[in-house]
Amino acid sequence: MTEENRTPSSQNDPSRREFLFTGLQVAASLPVAFSRPASAGRSPRGQVPFFTTRGVVVTTPDLMTLDWPQRAARAGLTTIGTHVTPSEVSEFIQTERGREFVARCKECGIAVEHELHAMSDLLPRALFEKDPSMYRVNEQGQRSPDFNCCVHSSNAIEVVCENVVKYAEILRPTTGRYFYWIDDGRPMCQCSRCRLYSDSEQSLILENEMLRALRRVDARATLAHLAYARTMEPPVQVKPASGIFLEFAPIGRTWSEPISRREAKEGQHGRYLDWLDSNLAVFGKDDAQVLEYWLDVSLFSSWKRDAKKRLPWKRDVFLEDIAAYADRGIRHVTSFAAYMDADYVKQYGEPPLDEYGEGLRRLG
Numbered sequence: 001m002t003e004e005n006r007t008p009s010s011q012n013d014p015s016r017r018e019f020l021f022t023g024l025q026v027a028a029s030l031p032v033a034f035s036r037p038a039s040a041g042r043s044p045r046g047q048v049p050f051f052t053t054r055g056v057v058v059t060t061p062d063l064m065t066l067d068w069p070q071r072a073a074r075a076g077l078t079t080i081g082t083h084v085t086p087s088e089v090s091e092f093i094q095t096e097r098g099r100e101f102v103a104r105c106k107e108c109g110i111a112v113e114h115e116l117h118a119m120s121d122l123l124p125r126a127l128f129e130k131d132p133s134m135y136r137v138n139e140q141g142q143r144s145p146d147f148n149c150c151v152h153s154s155n156a157i158e159v160v161c162e163n164v165v166k167y168a169e170i171l172r173p174t175t176g177r178y179f180y181w182i183d184d185g186r187p188m189c190q191c192s193r194c195r196l197y198s199d200s201e202q203s204l205i206l207e208n209e210m211l212r213a214l215r216r217v218d219a220r221a222t223l224a225h226l227a228y229a230r231t232m233e234p235p236v237q238v239k240p241a242s243g244i245f246l247e248f249a250p251i252g253r254t255w256s257e258p259i260s261r262r263e264a265k266e267g268q269h270g271r272y273l274d275w276l277d278s279n280l281a282v283f284g285k286d287d288a289q290v291l292e293y294w295l296d297v298s299l300f301s302s303w304k305r306d307a308k309k310r311l312p313w314k315r316d317v318f319l320e321d322i323a324a325y326a327d328r329g330i331r332h333v334t335s336f337a338a339y340m341d342a343d344y345v346k347q348y349g350e351p352p353l354d355e356y357g358e359g360l361r362r363l364g
């Protein structure tokens with residue numbers, strides 16, 4: 001999925017340097033320190049930016065080696081999302097380094113969210129022996145603790161909701177926006193009751209229940225429905241509860257061409273746009289979020305942290321992409337920036353965070 005995306009970097013492109021310089025000039029001309037979000041949050045023309053969430057999603061090792069809150073603020077971003085699983089992030093956030101990260105975000109005016117592949121933590125695999133009926137029926141017709149759960153098991157829902165609340169106490173997003181996803185790209189249940197529903201619908205059944213549980217501890221909680229991999233088809237038989245918002249993550253696209261080029265990647269971009277539009281028709285556009293991969297070193301390195309590739313950053317593609325998302329009324333945009341850590345900066349120099357932030361702010 002990532003092979004053809006490895007294109008030469010634009011780091012040495014003179015237009016990039018010029019652009020970056022202009023961005024820094026804008027920042028430097030502001031009356032207060034440009035790491036303050038009140039100033040960095042303005043578009044270059046002084047308007048309030050169209051995109052209200054301008055984020056990055058990074059992993060805990062990235063947070064441990066770079067001052068992400070300061071970098072995000074300097075780039076005019078609003079939000080840092082942590083990743084990958086609830087157990088891992090909750091462990092980090094309770095360390096001294098984790099508490100420091102939260103405090104730095106507050107200082108820099110950066111919102112904190114947690115974007116998590118969650119189901120194996122929310123329904124611990126060790127409970128399989130006690131009650132196999134909570135787990136999914138696999139493609140061979142067997143109950144299996146491999147991934148996800150059976151969404152028609154009331155015991156499973158109960159355990160999942162208890163754990164969602166437990167994690168929410170530790171991982172409280174400053175925005176009220178929660179992200180508890182199913183296991184990464186993994187199939188849902190094939191039991192006689194579940195198989196009448198698509199994977200998107202099974203996810204939504206779970207999300208509606210999780211949101212109800214979250215609201216008991218956080219009255220303003222909203223929860224993402226992730227359209228990604230096996231859940232791109234919009235749900236039909238299950239309706240989102242009020243407070244469920246769409247998160248759209250087109251991982252199978254190419255970043256060599258804009259998402260608006262429908263024929264790109266043998267028509268995959270066209271399919272993504274159709275899925276996006278049909279999902280927006282179900283979930284609404286107001287709180288919808290795009291989760292992109294423009295800055296995702298992990299994807300472009302085939303998820304090998306020890307063999308990091310330079311980001312194939314294409315500013316023009318990025319700008320066309322965000323225009324296509326803005327045309328649809330989407331105001332929340334974030335990108336994975338996983339593996340963007342101290343080692344990456346040492347190997348390849350500064351990543352294009354300022355260009356990313358400036359691009360997101362320029363639409364006013």
Ligand SMILES: [Zn+2]
Pocket residue numbers: 136137149150151152153189190191192193194195
């Ligand atoms: Zn089932």
